Amino acid sequence: MRYVMVIDTLKCVGCSDCVVACQTENDVPFGYCRDWVTETVNGTYPVVEMELRSERCNHCENAPCVRTCPTGASHVAEGGIVLVTGEECIGCGACIESCPYDARYQHPEEGYVDKCTFCFHRVEKGLKPACVSVCPTRCMYFGDIHDPNSEVSRLLAQRKHKVLAPEAGTKPQVYYLI
Numbered sequence: 001m002r003y004v005m006v007i008d009t010l011k012c013v014g015c016s017d018c019v020v021a022c023q024t025e026n027d028v029p030f031g032y033c034r035d036w037v038t039e040t041v042n043g044t045y046p047v048v049e050m051e052l053r054s055e056r057c058n059h060c061e062n063a064p065c066v067r068t069c070p071t072g073a074s075h076v077a078e079g080g081i082v083l084v085t086g087e088e089c090i091g092c093g094a095c096i097e098s099c100p101y102d103a104r105y106q107h108p109e110e111g112y113v114d115k116c117t118f119c120f121h122r123v124e125k126g127l128k129p130a131c132v133s134v135c136p137t138r139c140m141y142f143g144d145i146h147d148p149n150s151e152v153s154r155l156l157a158q159r160k161h162k163v164l165a166p167e168a169g170t171k172p173q174v175y176y177l178i
Contacts, residue, residue: 002061003079003118004145005132006152006161007054008177011139014039014052018131018140022056025119025130032105034116035131051178054131054140056116057082057103058164058172065095065104073112079144080173081120086112100168118142145173 014037022034035056042049059082065074066082073088074095084095084104089112096104096113104115119129123142127133132140143152155161156175163172 001079001147002145002173003059003081003123003142004152004173004175005056005059005118005129006141006155006175006177008139008141008155008159009051009053010177011137012037012052012054013137015136017134017136018054021130021134022116022119025122026117028114029108032108032114034103034114053176055101055103055164056131056174057099058101058170058174059116059118061171061173062169064098064100064168064170068094068098070094077120079123081118081123082115083117083120084113084115086110086114089113100165100170101172 016037019033019035026034028034035054037052037054040051059080063082066076071088071090073085075083077083091106091111104113107114122129128142132142141152141155143150145152147153159177161175161177163175
């Protein structure tokens with residue numbers, strides 16, 4: 001089993017409901033976030049294209065954050081989800097520096113490093129991550145890429161897609177339909 005997230009950039013309207021859902025579900029401190037919405041504009045007037053996309057930890061198959069963590073606090077859980085065990089994290093920031101997606105932050109009160117967990121606590125119960133559950137345009141999908149009948153597998157087989165920073169060699173597991 002390998003969990004992935006697929007986000008349809010043609011359906012995302014940049015509402016940030018995913019961000020608010022994550023902050024609420026995971027008690028993220030004010031001023032911090034585990035996911036965010038980016039806007040990219042390409043081209044020159046009058047031929048301009050804009051892309052909105054929800055970004056987060058990419059739960060990489062070749063995760064540099066896991067390799068650089070001196071205590072093992074950053075680790076890979078069931079289904080390939082990259083997690084941080086707060087009690088084992090010493091807050092050194094090696095994982096923050098090694099992440100090419102800028103997806104981690106140091107918790108301002110607790111000192112440990114935090115990030116998107118694909119709402120592992122929900123996934124363990126058979127639920128979707130909070131961000132996927134609340135998306136009003138239904139542009140976010142979550143599932144097992146190893147299951148050829150899963151919605152994520154079918155979408156990736158049918159649609160052109162990309163990952164962010166493929167040149168980093170991390171094998172990110174968040175895919176963007178384009």
